[in-house]
Amino acid sequence: MPGRSSASPPGKRDGPEIHFTEVTRSPRADFENLFERPGxxxxxxxxxxxxxPSREHVESDQKKRAMMALVDAGTPVGILALIDGKTVGWCSVAPRRTYRRLSRQQDDSETDIWSIVCFYVPRALRGGGLAAALLDAAIEHAFAKGARTIEAYPVDQASPCYSFMGLRNMFVARGFHEIGMAGSRRHVMRLER
Structure with a gap:
């Protein structure tokens, strides 16, 4: 698991050192506090x-309970970014099998694939390289945990939705290559070890 980063895209981030931690039972409260902040x-x-169990009319408290059950069961769910001890960001990175179907061409017989499906960076910190640092840490984390392939589903810069899944150029800069599309906006991209 990555511990820290002082730079993400080359020349992009100058500032405090960012630490990363996997979401497990011990930093669970930090994860909950991040998600419960305004915005x-x-x-x-x-x-x-x-x-x-159902995708219809699921209240946010039910979603929280479902996520915390995964954490409590030891299921990998993602990593947190911390600056000066304060949790400031999130990336959902986990074995692909722990997610529902992410694209039509998905081959469930493939093993050792981890997926990156979501980033959260508070509005006040956007544009400073934190998402890129989270991506770097997520890549390092997935490979350290045994991934042979990392799959992601980013969108183009101009896409009006799904930007929480990351922007395509950020993945291209790290060597991801496109293998197809998931719907009309999401690119299916991979990085192999």
């Missing part, structure tokens, strides 16, 4: 791409 994604709890 945070507490409406989804990053369950949009995960398995739920």
């Amino acid at each position: 945070a994604p507490k409406y989804c709890w990053c369950m949009a791409w995960r398995h739920l």
Whole structure:
């Protein structure tokens, strides 16, 4: 698991050192606090791409309970970014099998694939390289945990939706290559070890 980063895209981030930690039972409270802040994604709890018993009319408190059950069960769900001890960002990175189907061409017989499906960076910190630093840490984390392939589903810069899944150019800059599309906006991209 990556511990820290002082730069993300070359020459992009000058400032405090960023530390990263996997979401497990011990930093669970930091994860909950991040998602419950004003403007945070507490409406989804990053369950949009995960398995739920029902997808209709699921309240945010039910989504939170489902996410916390995954954390408590030891299921990988993602990583947190911390600056000066304060949790400031999130990236959902986990084995692809822990998500529901992410693209039509997905081959479920493939193994050792991890997926990156979501980023959360508070509005006040956007544009400073934190998402790129989270991506770098997510890549390092997934490979350290045994991934042979990392798959992501980013959109183009001009896309009006799904930007929480990351922007395509950020993945291209790290060597990801496109293998297809998931719907009309999401690119299916991979990085192999």
